[in-house]
Amino acid sequence: MLSKILKPKSIAVIGASTKPKTIGSELMQRLRDYKFKGNIYPVNPKGGMIEGFQAYTTIEEVPGEVDLAVIVVNAKFVLDTIDQCHKKGIKGLCIITAGFKETGKEGAEVERQLLAKVKEYGMRCVGPNCLGVLNTHPEVSMDATFAESLPVRGDIGFVSQSGALGGGILNILKDLNVGFSQFVSIGNQADVNAETALEYWENDDDVKQILLYMESIQNPSNFRKLATRISKKKPIVALKAGRSAAGASAASSHTGSLAGADKAANALLGQSGVIREYSLKNLFATAKVFSNCPIPKGDRVAIITNSGGPGIMATDAICEYGLQIAKIKDETKEKLRSFLPSAASVKNPIDMIASAPIEHYKQTLETVIADDNVDMVMVIYLPFLGLKDIDVARAVMEIKAKNPSKPVIGVFMTKSEFFSQLSDMDVNTPFFMYAEEAAEGLHRLNQQRIWQNRPEGKVPNFSVDRAKAESIIKQSILENRAQLTTRESIDVLDAYGIRVCKSGFATNIDEVVELGNSIGYPVVMKMTSKTTSHKTDVGGVRVNIQSEAQLRNEYNDLIEKLTEKGLIEGLEGVIIQEMVKGNREMVCGIATDPQYGPMMMFGLGGVFIEVMKDVTFRIAPLSDIDALEMIKSVKAYKLLEGARGTKPAQIEQIQETLLRLSQLVSDYPFIDELDINPLLISESTGEGIAVDGRIKVRLEEALDKLNCSCACCNGCCH
């Protein structure tokens, strides 16, 4: 798939140059300096020698077979170059040249043509407008980029959407001694994108974790499918830029891509098991941790320190990430006491005191790692007279090497020289300057542990009355109404087996009374109208009707008021509803993100919805696990659990409500908005009951989907 690009046996650099400080020259130098294992063929109309390699005036002239063509010629020559590559039988392209989609309409058109050629010729193409590709595997040894530094060998597969940023990143990674296996700068991602790389790396053992820098996600549902599967095998860590509205607008003018709404992106990444970072700094720190630590068995952390202050700060940071401060076993404490001075504290954080010699670091670490109550260890060192930081680090790494099954992270609050020294060494432990950084790393390890242990989850398929739902929606569409009436909305929910409150529809006083008597008092009466959507504003909702007599009065009064206001025309009738008692109002529904598709929402409803914003989002369709996580992730979950003596809500029934909604929106993807507000928690049964509902569709799309022209159509032909 991508092997012609990422593991080529021969590379042609089309646009190679002898002119210093040009991309065509820098790229040739990198290929040469990093000692690419295959053949290198510079192509330049002038021929001659370039960086010690024989240059050819055209690609056709190249004597051997070419796997990968790296293209750095001017944008206007790129289409012809692709044709020439095709003639030469090349299947892998990496187009570094800029001047396409990112420059506007014309460029986008050329990029469209470029992609058409790539598809037609059966090629794969990285770029255009990118930094290049890298593979550090000794059998490949390819640096086909124009970054400043040569890469460090490691286990990361890295995809970067921004070219220039990619270069910056390579520099920094070199500095941090974070090494990678393969790197793809996808640029405008005309063909190859993050998903292509994910899929390619899924079974590549040389890539043990995947890092992504993204400004947009091209195909969210495909990304979700791949990421959900692959993140169970190896960590995927992503920095998704363009979170703020302003940032997203900056993103849309950049690399020609549209940044998706951040809420949707956040939901998508979370439910796909992708660890989301919010800064490059944290992205790299996490990569460093995954490169050097196994996934822990639990979340209990032991802290070993030679100074109290950093021990406190470490404890603060660890607790803030929700990790546990490990309870050191008594026998471990005893062992520690046997060699540590009396002023030392053997309770976690274990403070060996400032004068702790290297031997104490070794013994303490070894003793603590052996404790079954400890899943991860943070080792802190502050400079003390006579001790060399690098020697302490060596001691830590020595013990770590003997005990590879538990994560150990070092916090060395020392000079930056120490970190430079490390970057020239073979390390097996991540070291940071500050406890907070190390705590974040432990948190990420734990997050990956939780994700890997998370059950897969199923998207259930409920048996529902699809025909009924469909005929209701069709009716609305035929009448050209994007917004279904309350009655229609509730009936659609009912058809999908969602617990709506008992109700019926009446158009005259006799029907009204009959319904009231059959449902049982107290009841609620709500008008339904094709012209008035905000019922309360016109007195269209009457609650707590206690008897037949009161029901008659209220109905007559409503008719009178609507007549006075000239609104009687639109009145379809009234809904008579059981009156559900409960003061816990939740909300659930569906919003559609233009890029990510239908997105489910759940949270605290009522007047608090806007103020508290205690809601959570997931991309549909939901698995059972997704639905349960949604419910448990809002603060109001405590209310559902039965805070302050209220009846616990039926969590499973609410979960099912969300899953049925998810099925509904999957069946009718043209549903644009759907709100159940409130989903009232019944005080007597704990059920979540849809008391009010609103459904809105995208008319054109719905017409297209539901109203085919054949005579037989009753949901049969789609």
Place this chain on the structure above:
Amino acid sequence: MLSKILKPKSIAVIGASTKPKTIGSELMQRLRDYKFKGNIYPVNPKGGMIEGFQAYTTIEEVPGEVDLAVIVVNAKFVLDTIDQCHKKGIKGLCIITAGFKETGKEGAEVERQLLAKVKEYGMRCVGPNCLGVLNTHPEVSMDATFAESLPVRGDIGFVSQSGALGGGILNILKDLNVGFSQFVSIGNQADVNAETALEYWENDDDVKQILLYMESIQNPSNFRKLATRISKKKPIVALKAGRSAAGASAASSHTGSLAGADKAANALLGQSGVIREYSLKNLFATAKVFSNCPIPKGDRVAIITNSGGPGIMATDAICEYGLQIAKIKDETKEKLRSFLPSAASVKNPIDMIASAPIEHYKQTLETVIADDNVDMVMVIYLPFLGLKDIDVARAVMEIKAKNPSKPVIGVFMTKSEFFSQLSDMDVNTPFFMYAEEAAEGLHRLNQQRIWQNRPEGKVPNFSVDRAKAESIIKQSILENRAQLTTRESIDVLDAYGIRVCKSGFATNIDEVVELGNSIGYPVVMKMTSKTTSHKTDVGGVRVNIQSEAQLRNEYNDLIEKLTEKGLIEGLEGVIIQEMVKGNREMVCGIATDPQYGPMMMFGLGGVFIEVMKDVTFRIAPLSDIDALEMIKSVKAYKLLEGARGTKPAQIEQIQETLLRLSQLVSDYPFIDELDINPLLISESTGEGIAVDGRIKVRLEEALDKLNCSCACCNGCCH
């Protein structure tokens, strides 16, 4: 005050040593190497020469006058040494020796004696158990520490509570090229503490900002007074460790100090204008920014970049801190267009594109700084072929030097060598590796701007019926009840002019009916009892009583029920209350932190109080500004403003309620708990009305304060 210690003309090092890697030797080397401007007198029983200085066998033998004695002798000799120092007429001590309060009871007793001597002799003393003191002013040039590195000269005054951590910090600061003016390691802070240093530095022009590392605040109210005043003149930035319960417990076993509850600490720092950081990394980053930037005039940020990706990330980070993305003026855009290439974007973030030469950096920065719509500038550089990072930095600094009035921060995503190079240069601009770090810096500058512009605020003194309140409280105390009854609580609030709902107390059916009729229906009836505090549990609250007849029924029913349950004994009577309509329930009250004293709370009440935790805290007494900030800082403020068509609440009246509560607790500091829950917002008037109240006092303290033995006592003698 501290000048004998921080600006000494002569120093005796008692315990100076020739033995390598001892504190007594290291300290002598630092003093020598940093070229202390005064006389250095090592004291060691063996005499001889130490690090090139003549040593004396006792302090009395020293020929000249001694301002500061740095003491590093064994703990058991320290008390005698202080006596000897006194004989020599020394007024400044810095006791580095450990082995006092931090080791337990015995050590604490010795430390008590130590302090007694210091007081008796009119000395000031830094330590014990500390790292030492520093002053980089060229006329002093004192490094009396045993840290690894010699200090960098700068403008920071720095207080560190942890000794070892202080050493780590000095190393790192050296590395970051963050320089300071003076440094005090307070250790066990027996005498000199953070407050002493704050006060000393208030008018010292060599100290332009104050940095604190604290594990505890010794005298919160004094700290508040000083910090509030001094932070208006120079930034105070603090790292307060021991946030988590576990961290606080680690802190209390360290440096012998008790960590205060973090909520109180957070409130105290916030209302005193202290910028709180949560990691050393951020503490130093902020210091670097304050050292190199003026306080801006506003919060509008321009971003200049040569790469889109970091521009997006910068925008995200800036927005997340609540800063504004500056709107670049049209004339500025035109100017930029006149020299930038057409592919560049002149809209903020200003993307000069990857190939931007140094000249573009200069011109763009100069043009953008001149724009009146811009208050601060972030300049981003990503490596590009042919450009040297340090040259770009020089260009930025050149323009910065010409335009000193607006903050400029650089983001250079380049090799760490760049930062090492900077640390050997004279810089006028803070440079960071990542946009997020720079954004935090801009945020801190803006925070300081807002604080400096914040009005001082007044603690008003309302005229209240103190005699009434006092007699109610006294009655409860005399009956040995820590918890006042509801009636008493409400009456105390009423006496302090807090709007409580109209009510009266009745003990029989006739009084009940009379009250109901005079208040007007609907009313609420609540029992008051000396034995039952949770009224609702026993059916003691009856709401929405519509008529005299209903009132009679409810009262009779209550008496019956209580008799059945055997609770009639404790019944004092019932409160008949106006029924206030409103569905916005707030809460306000007072909790007492053992270390920080009375702390005010305000926020969303009702069932949401525990679930949403939408409450805020401030240490009492409150200024009018504090009270208003409390109200505006909770999410529920939107409800008060009148979200979703409700009547806006009377913010000033609620503010006054908080201020009157603050006065109440200042008048009676033995009030341990006070809750107004709910403070119901009246739907008709928007007033906040105390519908229910609970007051609890600390009995012994209250007895002590209120019940003096003199016969005349009616609030006259305290």
